[in-house]
Amino acid sequence: MSNATDTGSDNDRIGPLSDLRVLELGNIVAGPFASSMLADLGADVVKIERPGDGDSIRSSGESGDAIFNALNRNKRSIAIDLKDEDDLAALYDLVDAADVFIENLGRGTPERLGIGYQTLREQNSELIYLSIKGFQEGPYGDYAGMDVVAEAMSGLMSVTGEASRQPVRVGTSIADMGAAIYGVFGVMIALREREQTGEGQRVDGTLFESAAHWMGYWQTYADKYGRDPEPLGASHPSWGLYDVFELNGGWLFVGVTNNRHWDAFCEAADLSELRDDERFKTAADRRTNKDELLTIVQERLRDDDRSTLFKRLTEANVPAAPVNQPSDLINDPGLEAANLLARFQSNNDVKDELQTVLTPVSGERFSPAQYRNPPSIGEHSEEVLAEWTERTLNAPTTDQNSEPQ
Structure with missing residues (x-):
């Protein structure tokens, strides 16, 4: 495991989820987007990364660098080699103290690495385990999942773009983000149920089914009228x-x-x-x-x-x-008035200050907040292990031999 200089204090976390402990083993968009929503509302999110390389999006060019910075604010990073027995044991110690575990690895990979749901559930029966995949289990379950695959198979791509031109993807990772949003919705339901039962559970968030849900009224249209809608461009057939x-x-x-x-x-x-x-x-x-x-x-x-x-x-x-162009949203007065502009320092110091949009969820007594810069790989390894192990040692004693209800 590796560690580096810290860039923020965990005492700065505020929000309704500040007592929630989240482990995220995510790459690129879906997993990191899910945990970023929880982090913006105050959850203590610890990102698990490979020593040396970290999240693969870190080395994916300019757009990858922007994605990493935007989606990994408000998190701490711990570097763990899952093929190393000591590191894996350290991860299990963290699982003991965690409320939520998030992964968006390929199907079967968590099990091969010893971090599948059944294994971690034996470690912590109260754990909520969010698994984000391309598809639910079934005839498509083993298909390689990615954002554009889901957009294509759900029909979303068929209505995006202009008629007589090739289908195009939405200009952001919409299916990845949809799976993350539905996944976090499921996590909150599972946490609510855990209050009643004391038991955790696995929660699924999937790209294809999320995009298909959004295409639901077009499915109804095709079913009722026997024809598919044409690509919409910026228009809609309901209005002239x-x-x-x-x-x-x-x-x-x-x-x-x-x-x-x-x-x-x-x-x-x-x-x-x-x-x-x-x-x-x-x-x-x-x-x-x-x-x-x-x-x-x-x-x-x-x-x-x-x-x-x-x-x-x-x-x-x-x-x-x-x-608008994305650059038009920098210092946007509407986002500013809504307190939704997150300002933070780049993880690689390319620019002193960057901006993105906070999770737009607020209520009468809560709102999202920016409090920590994106981390370097393994920046918080030692402090997280020390803090979370202490939490486990000081936690109320429970009967580990009791059977789930």
Whole structure:
């Protein structure tokens, strides 16, 4: 095991989950994203990494470096060689003190390494074990899982992009993140049940089934009408004026979903003559003549100033939005007002301060927080082992021979 200089105090953790101890053996996005949500709400998250290499995303270029920094804030890192008996024994000591264990390794890998659910459950019967995989067990269970595989098989990719062009993935790791979110939802349910039974359990989070859940209403559509939807681009077949338009200054989305929106849009965009056009009188008319409507609106708006029209539309309460770049969200006033901008120091000192978005979950008496920089590999090995072992030694005595209910 290795260790390095610390970058934050564990006493800085705040939030409703500050008494929760989480071990994360995650790589790339799904596992780290799951534990990052818990960490933002105060959980003590310890990231288990391979000595020397660590999370494989660390060495995956510029985007990989950004992913690591964004998803591994608020965590401590411990370097453990799972093929070393002493290191594996040290991990079991940590499991004794843990509430939650998270992994997104390939199917069968945790069992081969001696950290599968059944093994760790024997170590700690109260442990909640979140296993994130590409697919639930079944006919697809042994397929290699990754984000784009789930997007493709769920049908999500088929409706993303433009008609007559090749299917495209969503521009972020949406299925990975979906599996993580559903997984954490399951963890919270399991923790609630543990309060009643005293027993932990395995929780599954899977990429394909998560993406398929989001495609549920399109599945119903295909089942009812006997045809599949075409790729949507930025549009939607339920409404006639629901798309992005090129203006002076960039692209602007406009979403007219009812007659009030339509009247207000025509007024704000100086297109009042369209309001009296028989082709566009009703929502049904606008759907029927959608192509004509979009062509007319695009031609009329092309030379308008995007900022000016956006202001007029928002003042008229018409759904509209500039198509931002990620850089536009740096110091975004809306995220700032919501206290959701996390500012932290890069783990490799490329830049003094970086930004990302905190987990957007808050309540009357709780909110997420940024309190620790992303760790170096094994940065907290010694302190975590000392702290968590002490917790185990000082924990109330339980009957280890009792059978699960």
